[in-house]
Amino acid sequence: MKQSCILGESIKEIINEEYGDGIMSAIDFFCSVDKVKGVDGKDRVVLTFDGKYLPHTEQKSEHMVSRLNLG
Template sequence: MASTYKTSVVERLQAVKEKSGKTYSQIAQETGLTNVYVAQLLRRQAQLKPETAPQLRAALPDLCCLSDELIIEMSKPPFRCYDPNLVQEPAIYRMSAIDVYCSVDKIKGADGNDRVVVTIDGKYLGHTEQKSENMLSRSGMQ
């Protein structure tokens, strides 16, 4: 049931975007967000923060029907779902995205053809050797 409801909300959000006639990049520019994050918001894969709601409403005006109900739904933590084939991939459990920004842009290449640029800007987390002597919770335990 929750899956059907989420699908309905996502379909309604996508209809709002379509009615606006704007791309994710245009909405992103108007809201100060990245285009990937806007796509996540409109697909209920990210949580809309209260301070961002006014900018999103301004970018998707009343004519597009971004209702109070949809804003409330977008403000709830997202229900993420995954392809069962992807979840079985062993590397999925080793991946982390802490403090990561991502954007997808279209540019013209030197030959005049359209090209895609994917930018991932993330916090660098170096690997540490897990030595028991450095584990503070065990200090004093023998």
């Protein structure tokens, strides 16, 4: 599956274009590989990546619990 390594950045860009700035989580992630017949009758490979989309969230240091004055 060398293609997934080579195309990783392109896949991430497509996810960002479709859903906004974020990632597909590797937690609760599934990958399936299927063989189908193409229109020309030749075998083709279908890869399906099924993962949770996690939008980017800005984390500010002033919101850190360890920096809040709770006393």
